Amino acid sequence: MEHKISFIILDSEESDVEKLKNFIVKFFPNSSIHFAYEGIEGWSIINKIKTPTVVLADAYLAGISGTQMFKKIKTDKSEFSTYCILLSTSGDKELNFKALQSGADELLFKPFTIEDLIGRIKTATHVLRLQAIKKMQENKINELNLELKKHFQETLGLLQNFQTSRMPQHEKTVKLINRASIWIAREIGETDQIILNNIDFASRICLIGKLFLNDKMLSEPIMRKGMVPNSVMESYPFFTNSLLSNLKGFEKISEILEHIYENYDGSGIPEKLQGWKIPIGSRVLRVVLDFQELLNQSGGTLPIAYETLESEVKRLYDWKVVVLLEQFLAETGEGRLKTNEKPVDKTDLLEGMTLSRKVVTESGHKILTPGTELNFEAIEKIKTISKADPILGKIFVYG
Numbered sequence: 319m320e321h322k323i324s325f326i327i328l329d330s331e332e333s334d335v336e337k338l339k340n341f342i343v344k345f346f347p348n349s350s351i352h353f354a355y356e357g358i359e360g361w362s363i364i365n366k367i368k369t370p371t372v373v374l375a376d377a378y379l380a381g382i383s384g385t386q387m388f389k390k391i392k393t394d395k396s397e398f399s400t401y402c403i404l405l406s407t408s409g410d411k412e413l414n415f416k417a418l419q420s421g422a423d424e425l426l427f428k429p430f431t432i433e434d435l436i437g438r439i440k441t442a443t444h445v446l447r448l449q450a451i452k453k454m455q456e457n458k459i460n461e462l463n464l465e466l467k468k469h470f471q472e473t474l475g476l477l478q479n480f481q482t483s484r485m486p487q488h489e490k491t492v493k494l495i496n497r498a499s500i501w502i503a504r505e506i507g508e509t510d511q512i513i514l515n516n517i518d519f520a521s522r523i524c525l526i527g528k529l530f531l532n533d534k535m536l537s538e539p540i541m542r543k544g545m546v547p548n549s550v551m552e553s554y555p556f557f558t559n560s561l562l563s564n565l566k567g568f569e570k571i572s573e574i575l576e577h578i579y580e581n582y583d584g585s586g587i588p589e590k591l592q593g594w595k596i597p598i599g600s601r602v603l604r605v606v607l608d609f610q611e612l613l614n615q616s617g618g619t620l621p622i623a624y625e626t627l628e629s630e631v632k633r634l635y636d637w638k639v640v641v642l643l644e645q646f647l648a649e650t651g652e653g654r655l656k657t658n659e660k661p662v663d664k665t666d667l668l669e670g671m672t673l674s675r676k677v678v679t680e681s682g683h684k685i686l687t688p689g690t691e692l693n694f695e696a697i698e699k700i701k702t703i704s705k706a707d708p709i710l711g712k713i714f715v716y717g
Contacts, residue, residue, distance in 0.1 A: 323447070324352065324372070325350070325372050326360065326364060327339060327351070327354075328354050330355055330376060330380050334428070339351055339353065342439065345439070350367075356379065356380040357382025357386070357387055360375065361387065361390065370400070370401075370446040370447075372403065372439060373391065373401070374405055375387050377416075388402045399446050399449040401423050401442040401443075402420075402423050403442065404417045405427075406428065407428050423445070469566065478523055481529070484528075485525055492524060492525065495521050495606050496521040499603055501642075501650070502606070502639055502646055503598065503599070503602055508598060517603075520574040521599075526562070527558035528540075528554075540578075541586075544585060555576045555579065558572065573597055575603075576588065578607065580600060582596070582634055583632065601636040601639055604635065605636065605640055608634070637682060642710070644675065659715065664704060664713060667692055667713065668692070670691065673686055674715055678711075679704065679710060680707060683707060686700070692715075
């Protein structure tokens with residue numbers, strides 16, 4: 319595709335303007351040529367041109383000099399590509415440095431030969447055409463990315479609708495799982511926005527793998543105490559993979575959902591992954607999903623459900639996720655838990671405060687237990703230990 323290029327000549331010497339015009343017309347007959355004899359009018363012309371432009375400006379142009387003009391162009395005129403050629407007499411010393419400082423792409427000394435001029439203009443037009451092609455390609459990529467994003471969101475919405483239509487009783491639970499998963503992932507230290515987005519999307523369709531189950535099995539957990547009860551449940555990860563892995567943009571989401579039922583000790587399905595080898599999103603979702611199952615089994619008794627989770631730490635669950643789930647429930651009041659607790663930064667701890675949750679470091683060291691009334695020694699202990707071994711999540715006190 320041909321990209322139209324305009325020329326703007328800015329020079330106080332009328333004879334120089336005519337000479338440049340004649341050269342350009344001869345070698346670039348289909349180009350649009352504009353000119354001015356002083357800088358203010360020249361700047362007005364530059365702002366009206368809506369195509370890639372070669373600007374030839376004299377260094378000492380009246381009104382706005384060539385160097386000032388190029389600084390303004392590079393600062394203010396970014397929508398369309400501009401190639402700047404600074405014109406000056408050969409007696410100007412240190413002009414090369416000034417030209418580069420001003421934003422000039424080329425320097426052309428007067429008097430110039432036709433070979434000098436045409437060589438520089440050919441370079442200029444070649445650069446501008448390449449920039450125009452690059453911009454076109456970038457615009458096309460942006461359009462495709464927007465289309466892919468739209469398609470992804472539509473597909474995700476359809477999957478959510480399928481999940482809700484088959485399991486309408488779990489709609490509120492899935493929303494809670496979504497909020498908890500994102501909160502925990504951030505608190506555990508995940509900062510990669512792409513990973514956080516995938517955890518977000520995966521948690522919205524975390525029950526999608528159950529669509530292949532019959533109505534009776536639909537309400538049953540995939541695992542009981544870390545073991546699949548039958549061969550049908552064992553095929554859960556494979557169904558999830560076959561459903562999602564070929565959908566554009568769902569590859570990592572499929573990976574998270576496929577590995578939810580990997581036990582932390584490496585005894586789970588489908589690949590017996592162990593510890594940190596299990597995707598972070600899978601580890602988070604496993605804890606939150608099983609917590610909801612345990613809540614249902616215990617008739618909504620939160621302490622019993624959470625104690626069961628804690629008893630299976632390191633065998634079935636990532637202990638950090640279990641600790642952070644408790645903190646999520648305490649901070650947000652989600653999951654039918656109403657408390658008068660509040661999170662406090664270690665720098666804001668005061669004597670007389672009472673801990674409502676255990677204080678644990680990222681290495682698993684329990685510093686203090688719930689119910690501890692803070693005194694000077696306890697506060698210093700927290701601050702000293704946390705310098706070498708940061709606190710996991712937050713510190714909770716009764717408010």
